[in-house]
Amino acid sequence: MNVYYSSPWIPAEWIQAHGFEPRGAWAAEDFGRGALPLAAGVCAFSEAVLRFAETHSEAAMIFTTTCDQLRRSFDVFAATPGRRAFLFNIPATWQSTAADRMFQSELERLGRFLEELGGHSPSTTDLANIIEHRGRVRQDLLELAPRCSARQFAEAIARFHENGSCAAPDPVLPPAAGAIPLALVGGPLTVAQGDVLDLIEAAGARVVLNATETGERSLLPVLAPGDFRDHPFAALARHCFENIADVFQRPNTRLYSWLKDRLAARRARGIVLWVHTGCDLWRAEAQSLRETFQLPVLVLEADEMSGGSRREADRIQAFVETRR
């Protein structure tokens, strides 16, 4: 059975170790395709998650508590009896032992949910092997980044979240010479929205950092074997929770630390902020990003999951021109 999840912060290793296929919902080909009937104020991404879950009733769906809208999408979905849905409570705080314990207990609860679905209780060895394998794939992906276009890299990450694999894109495209280095920062970038990366690069820029929720930021560091072989569950829980770097965290300093190192190392000269319609958490960061990194920020609306409007293209082009 496929087990879809709405956020890359859900440890896919744990799902796989129970005998299921973990699949990031946003990475599915049919996620967010077509026009969505959006009521006022509804976040387009949370609506897409809800619609996706409704059309994949044969699968199980894991929602997260990371934002108001996803929590309420779960409420809508779970209102129909018999649906295989789980709401994973990811703590917003990270500086207390209570939050740490909460994450671990949620992972245990997820395990019980998966067993109720017919999954098996994972052995220590199996879980450790899966952690090791997925870590290796993440490392391969990170090494791939400098050798492909932003879109190719994003698609490779999406494929990893979709089926756990890493395949080098063919042909590998060299970076454009003289392109303006930009960072794409923000909420989830779905497969259906990949056009935006082409638009940015077609405008004469190069996305040197894809820091969307589903981009490079979703590739957690690799755990050293010595750190997890004996107690893989505890190590996985701790590692995942310690390495979440996202906008919903309070304070969200981990996100800023993560960005700081990479923006500097890759000499980004501007930030494109990718905001889903109705997402308050990211929209509120525009000014803080400008002030913190002293970089210009272009706010790009995900526009009901369509990444390729003329207006967006013009705005991107103008932004890149200002950075020459």
Place this chain on the structure above:
Amino acid sequence: MNAVPRKLSLTDWDERYVQLRHTGLREPPYGGPLRRHVAQERDYRLEKLRFDNSPAALRLWNFLLTENERLHQARARGEKIVGSMKDLGTVPVMAYALPGLRAFYPDGAWWTPCLMECSDRLLQQAEGLGIDASFCPVRAMLPAFLNGEHFPRPDLLICSTGAVCDDFSAIAQRLERMGFPVEWWEMPRRRRPDPGEASCALPGNLNAPQLQVDCVREELRRVGQSLSSLAGRPLEEAMLADGIRRANEVRRRLQALRTVAYSAPGAPLPALEMLVAEMLAIHFCSDREETIAVLGELLAVAQARVRQSQFVIGGDAVRIFWVNPVADLRAMNLLEDWGGRVCGSDYMFAHALDLIPEDLPPLEALARTALADPMVGSTADRAARIVADCREFGAEAVAVSRIPGASHCAREGEIIREIVQKALGLPTIELEIPPICDAMLPTLGSRLQALMETARARRKK
């Protein structure tokens, strides 16, 4: 001087105030004519509101509108100011248990643009700080922190996070980046216990896994340590237990007031005064003991009026259950002008109206109460309480008020309406109320009147 209950304009109140003074009205130190708040604080909205004519209502309004003054006076006396954010009713119980601390909600600044009819330009200033009109009016809090005109800068800022509104969480994070350090504490999204899982009862006929209660209790312990450091003395269990008892005194009076006001055949007090009275529960308007006195006087008025069958709104008015607070206070007047009355409410802090258990260790009791917050659980849980209250108070219709830009409003209204309709068959409506709703009066009026007509038509069946 007793008078037939009715609503007065601010001008009517000028005259009424003079009469009351002539007949020996005794007021607390913050008393005085309501008009002065327009002159001194630029609370222009008062000129558009209509108020209950009782001295108890005068006291309530004066108490509400002098909070900033009260906080500054407290600071001048050397007391420490705690800015509690988002939890609506928990941290202030702890803060007031410690001598020398005053807690208030900077969140309350969301009503400032309404009261000042936007003359303060707080919403525009918030836009300049990166928080535009796509956010809820609580964004007014940001510039209010900077200009210091609406509340003193707190000595300690504490904010609950996790299962809270995104708007507020995002704005509070922006505040921290602007140089106002925040102590965050985790509020998990409340869930129903799994089969066989250790669980416990919460106020409001809810239950939750013990694990979640433990998490909140530990977080509150951390908050308590910060409060203790600020106060310069430990928050001992006995002190907290006493603080809970006093908070419960507030809640008991409010419960009695709500029962009297909402179950009476007519409304003994207007909806607006009831809204303000309920708001006192969350942080006691910066003076817990005075809150008890203010509510006691209001309760006495409501009881006397019911005994005498004297109502501000007659028995024919449509009984409306109101969900969410209104950004423009005038909306509560308008509802009554158009033939309705409020007979029940969920202003997003039902947990602050429930009694905090006194037979449990104090932190455990507070944790359970905090976790009963209607906004941290499922919308279905919230709707279930609304359904129960609608039954108790005989609601004929439900109005869900949308807060412009508020992330939780995007979906919850639809869910609540669906559950209410299914359980009770009541007509429901969703209305968006901006901070100044004057320009929307025709739309609001026609929508509310349609709701009333539908409810009245059901009476005839």
